[in-house]
Amino acid sequence: MYRHPTPEEKEAYVRALFDRIASHYDRMNQIMSLGQWGRWHRIFARMAGYRPGMRVLDVACGTGDLTLLAASRVGAEGRVVGVDISPGMLARARERVQASPWAGVIELCEGNALDLPFPDGTFDIVTMGWAMRNVRDIPRTVAEALRVLRPGGRYLNLDAAEPQGPIGRLLLRAWWGTLLPVIDRLVVGVRDPDEPVRPYTYLSRSLEGYPSPARLEEIFRQAGFVETGHVPLMMGSVCIHYGTRP
Ligand SMILES: C[S@@+](CC[C@H](N)C(=O)[O-])C[C@H]1O[C@@H](n2cnc3c(N)ncnc32)[C@H](O)[C@@H]1O
Secondary structure, three states, rough: OOOOOOOOOOHHHHHHHHHHHHHHHHHHHHHHHOOOOHHHHHHHHHHOEEOOOOOOOEOOOOOOOOHHHHHHOOOOOOOEEEEEOOOOHHHHHHHHOOOOOOOOOOEEEEEEEEEEEOOOOOOOEEEEEHHHOOOOOOHHHHHHHHHHHHEEEEEEEEEOOOOOOHHHHHHHHEEEEEEHHHHHHHHHHOOOOOOOOOOOHHHHOOOOOOOOHHHHHHHHEEEEOOOEEEEEEHHHHHEEEEHHHH
């Protein structure tokens, strides 16, 4: 039977989960987002305001989608660092970076969003995509982003969200609740009833206990960010949060 990880188990569980699905990850995102994945990332990049020469950190970079997008915007004069806790996801990101024109701009390293391996004030922009639901401690993750930003630097977070309207909520639950456990059986190949890691079943329940968009924005402000805001997409099932380090 599936058992959702406790907060103490979450980090090891999430690492094992993403190591296991790294080879399916990019293809499944296209299906699960109904082909909207790239469009959401382009909106995110516009809001980030990347400029040539900037230094960008992509926290929980996974297979490197937002990392590559940032590199294409900051160009050869810029620098983009991607950090993630899953060696499997980083290996896939390395392949994609090597095959891209941006290999000289991007550096990938293993690390934890809760304890970033960079000095204070290192980056102009810090991003995080589809990962805030997976961290053990959200306020600490946001505080770490603030610490590594230079004054005036911007933080942007893109993730799934619980739609605030009843129709959006119903549609998301129907879509995730029926589709995702099936993906575990058909794509990931979970056959054993006692198998503890069921990546897409976990995903279908990952909004349980996750802060509302308004509450997450409050966490940004409590961490010290100013000029905060959030923009809902796709009936509120996706949300981009942003803030500036004073
Ligand atoms: C859904 S994937 C998102 C990947 C990528 N940002 C994207 O847009 O496709 C979530 C990623 O967060 C990473 N992750 C989860 N918890 C983390 C943590 N505490 N520190 C660093 N990375 C983490 C996972 O390993 C995984 O690669």
